[in-house]
Amino acid sequence: MKTFKELIDYSCFEQFDIKKLQEYLVLPIKYDGIYFKCFICEKSNLKAFNIKGLVRSEYLNKDEILFFLSDINIRIKLFELAIKAKNSENIKDTSIEDFFSLLIKKAIEMRSSDIHIESLENNMVIRFRVDGNLKLFYIFENEFLFILSSYIKMISKLDITMSRLPMDGRFSLYIKNYKYDFRVSTMPTINGESIVIRVLDNKNIKKTIEELGFSKNIFDEVENITALTQGLVLVSGPTGSGKSTTLYSILKKLNTENKKIITIEDPVEYKLEQTQQVSVDEELGLSFITILKTVLRQDPDILLIGEIRDSDSLNIALQASLTGHLVLASIHANNSLETLSRLIDLKADRYLLSSALKYIISQRLVLNICQSCFQKGCVICNFTGFYNRSSIAEVLKIDESISSFIFRNVELKSIKEYLKTKGFKSMIDDGKQKVEKRITTIEEVYKVVNS
Ligand SMILES: [Zn+2]
Secondary structure, X not given: OHHHHOOOOHHHHHHOXXXXXXXXXXXXXXXXXXEEEEEEOOOOOOOOOOOOOEEEEEEOOHHHHHHHHHOHHHHHHHHHHHHHHHXXXXXXXXXXXXXXXHHHHHHHHOOEEEEEEEEOXXXXXXXXXXXXXXXXXXXXXXXHHHHHHHHHHHHOOOOOOOOOOOEEEEEEEEEOOEEEEEEEEEEEEOOEEEEEEEEEOHHHHOOOHHHHOOOHHHHHHHHHHOOOOOEEEEEEOOOOOOHHHHHHHHHHHHOOOOOOEEEEEOOOOOOOOOOEEXXXXXXXXXXXXXXXXXXXXHOOOEEEEOOOOOHHHHHHHHHHHHOOOEEEEEEOOOOHHXXXXXXXXXXXXXXXXHHHEEEEEEEEEEEEEOOOOOOOOOOOOOOOOEEEEEEEEEEEEOOHHHHHXXXXXXXXXXXXXXXXXXXXXOHHHHHHHHHHOOOOOHHHHHHHHOO
8 A cells, every 4th residue: 555655744735625635536645845746546637636836646546545535634633733742842731632532533433443553664654443454544753653652551551661562451531421441452563663452342242133234044043042041052253253242142132130141251351241250360370271160160050151272171161061051152163064173173072062062153244335335435434335244154053963973973074965955054155145135245255254
C-alpha cells in the first residue's frame, strides 16, 4: 500500500473544498513549495480540479481515496492535536488525552476489534482491525509514538519508563455513556514499539444463538445442544473463527438459577453473570489441570473449558462429561472430521470418547456483503463492500453409528462415506447457501474455509 510510506500534511487540506476532492477523486497529501503531491485513481478528474501550482501524482485505489476523504475532518483534528501534543511543554495541556479519546471513539465507530499503533522505519502508523481485516487509518512522525505510548501506559497503569520489555495492561473509557474495556499489549521492536489495544466489546460476547447468523439447519442443531444434560460438545475452528462467541451464546441459554456453571479460561475476558469463572495463572500455580481437578469437586452441572490443548485436559474433560456433567470446549481443528483425528492424536481413550462426545460444531466467520451498496463501496462499509460477519458452520452429531466407528477405530474415510449417505452438510455447503441468499460471496467462503 503506497500511503504507508507517506507522511501526510493535513494542513494542506485547508485550501481545498472537501466535496470537490471527493467528486474529482483527488487526494492531496503535501505541498513542498513547488509541487502538490496527490494520490489519484483511473477515475480521477485532475483537469477539472484546479490546483494552484504544479502537481505530482501517484496512483492509489479509488476506494482508498474515498475512504480517506470520508472522514478527513477527524483526521485533520487528530493531526492538529498531535502537533499540539508534540510541541507542548505545558503539563496541563490535554492535547494527547483529546487525541487519544478521539482516536478510540473513531475506532469504535468503525467497529474495530483491535487498534494497532506501530513504529515503522520512518513513520508511525495506526491501523484498525475491522471484521477481521486491518485498515490503515493514520500516519504520523515517529517521535509522536513516544508521547502516545507514554500516555497509553499511564492510563493502563504501566511503567512509563519501560520500553525494553513487553507489558500487558488494561484501561476503561466511557464513550457515549457506554463503558468500554480495553486490553493493552506493548512490545519493543527494532524500529521502536508495537502497541495493540484490544476492544473488549461485551456486545459481541453477549449475542444470543439467534444473533449469531447461523443458517436455520445449523441453528436447530445448536438448539438441540442446549437440551443436553451431559456429554462433551466441541466447537472447532482456527483462531478468530468465532468459537468463543458460539460457546458463550450456548452457555447463556443454559444459564439458569438451577444450574451451576463453571468456566476455566486463559484468561477470563468477559464476565458472565451467575457463573463461576476461573482464570488460568501458571505463575501462581493455577494450571489448567489443577483448576480442572478442583472444579469437579465444586459440584458443577456445566463446565466450559476455554480450549483443549493436551491429552491430560482432554481426558479429564471426557471423564467429567461421563459423570453427569455437560462439558463445552473449543479445540483447534479445521473441520469436524479433522477434529476427530485431532482427538485421536491427543490419545483420547476411545471408549470414553465414543460414549462422551455428543456434537462437534466447526465454524468460520465470513464477511457479509454490505446491504447499503452491494459491494460498490460506501461510507457505511468504509469503502470495502463488506459489512459485519456471520458464521458458516457444520454440525457433526455423534450418533450411534459414528460412536461405534470411533470405538472400533474405523478410518475417517469410512466415517466420511457414512456421512455422505446421511446427507451431511459441510461448511462449504452452508457457505453456498449464504451465497445464494446474497449474504456473502463464493470467493469469501472458499477463502475462509481453506484458511
Ligand atoms: Zn457499502
